[in-house]
Amino acid sequence: MKLAKPVTNKGGAVMLAEDTELTVALIDKMRGMDIQGAFVQGLSGPAAPKDEMLSGLEDRFAGVSNEPRLAVLKRIMRDHLEGLYEHG
Amino acid sequence: MNTGSSNLTKLRARIENINSLPTIPAVLERLLGVIDNPRISLSEISDFIANDPALTTRVLRMVNSPVYGFPGRISSVSQAVVLLGVNVVKGLLLGVSVFDLMQKSMVGLWEHSLGCAVVARLIAKEKGVKEPEEVSVAGLIHDLGKVILYLQIPDRYERAMELAERNKISIAQAEQDCFDTTHAQVGSWIAAKWNFPTALIEPISYHHRPQLSKGATLTTAIVHVADLIIRARGFGFAGDRGLPLINPVAWDLVGLSEDSLRMVISEMEPLLLDTEELTL
Numbered sequence: 197m198k199l200a201k202p203v204t205n206k207g208g209a210v211m212l213a214e215d216t217e218l219t220v221a222l223i224d225k226m227r228g229m230d231i232q233g234a235f236v237q238g239l240s241g242p243a244a245p246k247d248e249m250l251s252g253l254e255d256r257f258a259g260v261s262n263e264p265r266l267a268v269l270k271r272i273m274r275d276h277l278e279g280l281y282e283h284g
Numbered sequence: 285m286n287t288g289s290s291n292l293t294k295l296r297a298r299i300e301n302i303n304s305l306p307t308i309p310a311v312l313e314r315l316l317g318v319i320d321n322p323r324i325s326l327s328e329i330s331d332f333i334a335n336d337p338a339l340t341t342r343v344l345r346m347v348n349s350p351v352y353g354f355p356g357r358i359s360s361v362s363q364a365v366v367l368l369g370v371n372v373v374k375g376l377l378l379g380v381s382v383f384d385l386m387q388k389s390m391v392g393l394w395e396h397s398l399g400c401a402v403v404a405r406l407i408a409k410e411k412g413v414k415e416p417e418e419v420s421v422a423g424l425i426h427d428l429g430k431v432i433l434y435l436q437i438p439d440r441y442e443r444a445m446e447l448a449e450r451n452k453i454s455i456a457q458a459e460q461d462c463f464d465t466t467h468a469q470v471g472s473w474i475a476a477k478w479n480f481p482t483a484l485i486e487p488i489s490y491h492h493r494p495q496l497s498k499g500a501t502l503t504t505a506i507v508h509v510a511d512l513i514i515r516a517r518g519f520g521f522a523g524d525r526g527l528p529l530i531n532p533v534a535w536d537l538v539g540l541s542e543d544s545l546r547m548v549i550s551e552m553e554p555l556l557l558d559t560e561e562l563t564l
C-alpha cells in the first residue's frame with residue numbers, strides 16, 4: 197500500500213512523499229504527527245459496480261433520448277464511465 | 285389567479301426578509317451585512333473572515349480545492365481575497381456558509397454544487413474566459429434558491445422533493461406545483477436583494493432558461509451546461525433523477541467540440557474525487 201499523494205502537515209510542509217510505502221510502523225508514527233489524513237493508491241476507484249453505474253446513466257438520460265446534443269454527451273459519458281473500470 | 289399572485293408577493297417578501305428568520309445560522313446572519321454592502325473594501329472583507337476562525341478554515345480549504353485550482357498553496361485570507369476579488373469572495377462566503385444547510389436540506393446538493401463549480405471552471409478555462417473563478421463560484425451557488433426555499437418552509441420543500449421522486453418530474457416542476465415558483469426565481473430575488481453582480485445573478489436566475497440572460501450570457505450558458513454534465517455524470521443529487529431540459533442555443537454558444545467535451549470530462553474526474561475530501 198502506497199501513498200497516492202504527499203502527506204503534509206497543517207502548515208503545508210511535506211511530511212511523507214508520494215509513493216511512500218506504508219508500513220504498520222509508519223502508520224503508527226503518522227498518528228503522532230500533525231496531519232489531517234492521507235490518500236492511499238488504488239482505493240479511490242469508482243464507488244459503484246460497473247453495471248450499476250451504467251444503468252444509472254441510462255435512467256438519467258431516459259427522458260431526453262432524442263435530443264442530439266444530449267446523445268453526444270451520453271455517448272461520451274458512457275465511454276468515460278467505462279474507462280473508470282479499465283485500470284486497477 | 286389573484287390569490288395566487290398575492291401569495292407569491294408574500295412569499296417574496298418573506299424570502300427577502302431572510303435576515304430576520306429565526307432559523308438562520310449565526311454565521312450567515314453576520315455574513316449578510318457584509319454581502320449586501322456594495323461598497324465593502326478588500327481589507328474589510330479580509331478582516332471579517334479572519335476574525336472568524338471557522339470561516340477562515342472553510343475559505344482556505346475552498347480556495348485550495350479543485351473548485352479553484354490555483355497552482356501552489358494559498359495560506360492567508362488576505363491573499364485569497366486579493367486573488368479572487370470582492371465579488372467572487374462574496375459568492376464563496378455564501379457557498380461555504382450554506383454548506384451545512386445544503387447538507388441538511390437535500391442530501392447530495394453540496395456535491396452537486398461543488399461538482400458544477402469544478403466543471404464550470406474547466407469549461408471557462410477551455411473557452412479562455414478571463415475570470416474562471418467567477419464562473420466557478422456561479423456554479424457553486426447556482427441552486428442557492430433550493431436552500432432558501434427549504435429554509436423558509438421546510439415541510440413544503442420536503443413535500444416538493446417527495447413529489448419529484450414519486451411522479452418522476454423535475455424538482456423545478458415540483459417546486460412550481462408546491463410554491464408557485466422555482467428555486468431559480470427565488471435565487472434571483474435573493475441575489476438581487478444582496479446586490480450580487482450580474483455575473484452571479486443571471487446564472488442563478490436563468491441556469492434553466494439561459495436564453496433569458498442579457499448581461500452574462502456566456503457565464504449563464506456555461507453554468508447551464510456544467511449543470512447538465514455533472515448530472516449526466518451522476519455526481520451528487522439535485523432533487524430529481526432525470527436530466528433537466530437542455531437549451532440548444534446555450535449549448536451551442538458554449539460550443540464545446542466532442543474533443544473538448546471529452547477533455548473536460550476526463551479532467552473533471554480526479555477533481556471530483558478530491559472534492560469528496562472537502563467536507564469543510
Ligand SMILES: [Fe+2]
Pocket residue numbers: 426427467468491492
Ligand atoms: Fe437548478
Ligand SMILES: [Fe+2]
Pocket residue numbers: 396400426427511522
Ligand atoms: Fe443544479
